[in-house]
Amino acid sequence: MKAVTITDFGAEPLLTDLPVPEPGPGELLVRLHAAALNPFDWKVADGALKGAVEHGFPLVMGSDGAGVVERIGPGVIHFRPGDTVYGQFMNLPYGRGSYAEYVLAAENGTLARMPDDLPFPVAAALPTASVTAYQAIEAARLDTGQVILINGASGGVGQSAIQFAALQGARVLATATGDIAGRLRDLGADETIDFTTAPTAEQVLAAHPDGIDSVLDLITRPGGDIDALAGLLKPGGTFVSTNRAADPDALAAREIHGVNLVNDPSRKELESLAALADAGKLRITIDAEVPLTDAPAAVARARAGGSRGKTVILL
Template sequence: MPAYGGFERLALTDLPEPKVAPGEVLVRVEAAGVNPVDWKLAAGGLDPIMVAHFPMIPGWDIAGVVAGNGLDSPEFAPGDEVFGYIRKDSAEHGGYAERVAVPVRMLARKPRALSWAQAAGLPLAGLTALQAADRVGAGAGDTVLVHAAAGGVGSLATQILVARDARVIGTASPANHDFLRDLGAEPVAYGPGLADHVRELAPDGVDVALDFVGGESVDVSVELLRTPERLVSVADHRAAALGGHYVWVRPDGEGLAALAALADEGRLTVFVEKVLPLREAAEAWRLNSEGHTRGKLVLSLGES
């Protein structure tokens, strides 16, 4: 992208081979995940907190093959299959590219059980779910209310919590209730009367609430929680003021490795709605901005 703007600013172009700094590896990208932050960043939405350099290559989720090493990067070797959440300190060299240089701390070995597209759709959403659950120690014995449990982050949080032997009550539209049951959650419809619906399943309230929506769901969570300290939101800053936590996901190779282990054990999968070639990135952004997809949207570099 030559400057901040909307979907119309996206364009395929040739740039020099990335320089690979110490502690980095060069990754040949097989697939890149699409997230709302990609097009929000491109529109200038993070300009108050993040420096951008142009031309900017968007994309923070990748899966690919190590093609070369910088100095002091023994963690991976050429030919290793990796995936990562590659948010750097400034916005410039993202994952919508054939090759990208990535700090090794942002990568882990790709799950064998997942396709390239699934692996590319996991990092940001998976780490968001994992870090939200870890912030309040959600696990065995807890009754956890997950808002937007059928969404990209919520469906991963649900699987992580079920793998930890937590009881999950998940909000979703009725059309997604069978989907949540298949994940091991007890579904409830969001909207008016949500607190009453949850109390029908958990009369004494819930131990933990993970909010991936914001707004009214935060208020309902406070009403249902036994203690507000176990409220986590990734969508509403008010959670912290109400005694809970607001989480902004961090790159974390160890967290990615934990997610990969769950996937290879058959306890976590990624639902991919559609795979598009890189040249159709603008269409992927349009679909993502509409918010109607259940699974992840992924760009294939092999078809670009």
């Protein structure tokens, strides 16, 4: 089978031929039809989990995907060949990911059946980005009419987070450059902030001098300075980071609830999100669809920034 692999941490992704894996006890073999890119994929390839989990090389990149169950291993009872499934394919030792024609999944892993009419690229685009958005907005504990800033709103997580926050009845402030502001308003943003014209925090403070209720920060790196963004929050507000930038103890001293969110999808959440997407209630922007042969170049483009939705590999 064709797969995009790296031979070591930090190495260039390459299109490679590998044997099709055999499902062991409790495992399924899935013929993938689509895989979606996430920043996590190249963070792992660069060694973000080095020392924390075992890796296997050549390491097949990727996590999110959608396809059809090809074969099942002994003892599998909930899935059958021919089932259409999607989810996160993160097998240990880490390195049997979704940028490949075939992938293994544990029956009890992060996997769910797809609605019949949901296109494979949309299903593949959902697991990491939309589950993170959903869980981040839950963590933000929004009440109707409360104000949330989504910092980094124009990418995969941000676009779904705008929709979940709007569904909660919140007033949504979304960072956006001019090219994407209209799209984000269409998804549910009430105000857009062009962070290239002046610092985001200054613009939010000018429009909301009494402060806001929540910040979802998709941008600040671990150890980065969140002071200006956290300073926007009223006492009792919530600061959610997807990049471990929050220091919950330091924030608590300022009467702010700090959360470093790590997505952890349940099968039920995956099924709910797919049903929302299928019903058109969760809209996913597919920014680019590329064949597997172009996946290494697509990874390089995505790494460089400028995401306006999801990049999907067609398999």
